[in-house]
Amino acid sequence: AQRVTQPEKLLSVFKGAPVELKCNYSYSGSPELFWYVQYSRQRLQLLLRHISRESIKGFTADLNKGETSFHLKKPFAQEEDSAMYYCALSVNSGGYQKVTFGTGTKLQVIP
Amino acid sequence: ETGVTQSPTHLIKTRGQQVTLRCSSQSGHNTVSWYQQALGQGPQSIFQYYREEENGRGNFPPRFSGLQFPNYSSELNVNALELDDSALYLCASSSWTVTGELFFGEGSRLTVL
Numbered sequence: 001a002q003r004v005t006q007p008e009k010l011l012s013v014f015k016g017a018p019v020e021l022k023c024n025y026s027y028s029g030s031p032e033l034f035w036y037v038q039y040s041r042q043r044l045q046l047l048l049r050h051i052s053r054e055s056i057k058g059f060t061a062d063l064n065k066g067e068t069s070f071h072l073k074k075p076f077a078q079e080e081d082s083a084m085y086y087c088a089l090s091v092n093s094g095g096y097q098k099v100t101f102g103t104g105t106k107l108q109v110i111p
Numbered sequence: 112e113t114g115v116t117q118s119p120t121h122l123i124k125t126r127g128q129q130v131t132l133r134c135s136s137q138s139g140h141n142t143v144s145w146y147q148q149a150l151g152q153g154p155q156s157i158f159q160y161y162r163e164e165e166n167g168r169g170n171f172p173p174r175f176s177g178l179q180f181p182n183y184s185s186e187l188n189v190n191a192l193e194l195d196d197s198a199l200y201l202c203a204s205s206s207w208t209v210t211g212e213l214f215f216g217e218g219s220r221l222t223v224l
Contacts, residue, residue, distance in 0.1 A: 004153075006153075009151075032210055032211050034211050034212075036213075043115075043215045043216065043217050043218075044154070044201065044213075044215040045214075045215065046212055046213065046214075049211065049212065086153050086154075088153075088211065090210050090211030092210060093167065094166075094167075095161065095166050095167070096159055096166050096167020096168075097142070097144075097159065097167070097205070097210055097211060098156055098159075098167055098169070099144070099156060099211055099213060100156070101146075101153030101154045101155070102153050103151070103152055103153045104152075104153050
């Protein structure tokens with residue numbers, strides 16, 4: 001069974017400081033990993049996916065299969081980055097795209 | 112392009128009652144999945160529907176059931192409500208061909224007393 005672990009419930013950083021939101025996963029196959037974000041009073045939305053290897057809003061995430069990690073990073077935090085971040089693992093099982101979410105990390109950027 | 116809409120936004124039920132939640136998927140999406148999000152937790156997959164059939168299910172009992180209609184809208188039904196069913200229920204639509212990219216509604220918050 002797959003599992004996603006986000007060890008930090010809350011991460012507080014000052015504006016301009018680097019951010020790293022941790023995510024570890026447990027899955028024996030080839031994972032597809034994602035970061036979802038929920039800003040205040042908005043719906044949950046996709047931030048980025050590992051296969052696209054792109055930077056969204058200055059965030060990047062690299063899949064490290066050796067450490068089974070998919071940490072989300074940004075070199076300089078902005079106040080508008082304050083939100084709830086969820087790491088997610090998608091597994092295709094006979095057509096069923098089961099997406100497993102972590103418990104989430106609340107990022108608080110202090111002005 | 113219309114996004115995912117859910118109704119009702121809030122509702123209160125008592126233990127043992129039944130509830131139906133509704134979801135309209137984003138245009139062009141043929142897959143709908145339902146998630147339960149308890150307080151302080153991430154969303155947990157209840158089940159997924161594709162072409163009006165349930166094609167996968169998370170660790171939820173049979174009293175959680177659903178339907179998908181020809182226009183890809185969907186319902187989640189929960190029978191014999193229990194106190195632990197109190198949660199935010201999220202509907203997400205996606206394209207069959209794009210794995211893991213989910214478009215969420217704003218959710219229906221269910222309180223069971």
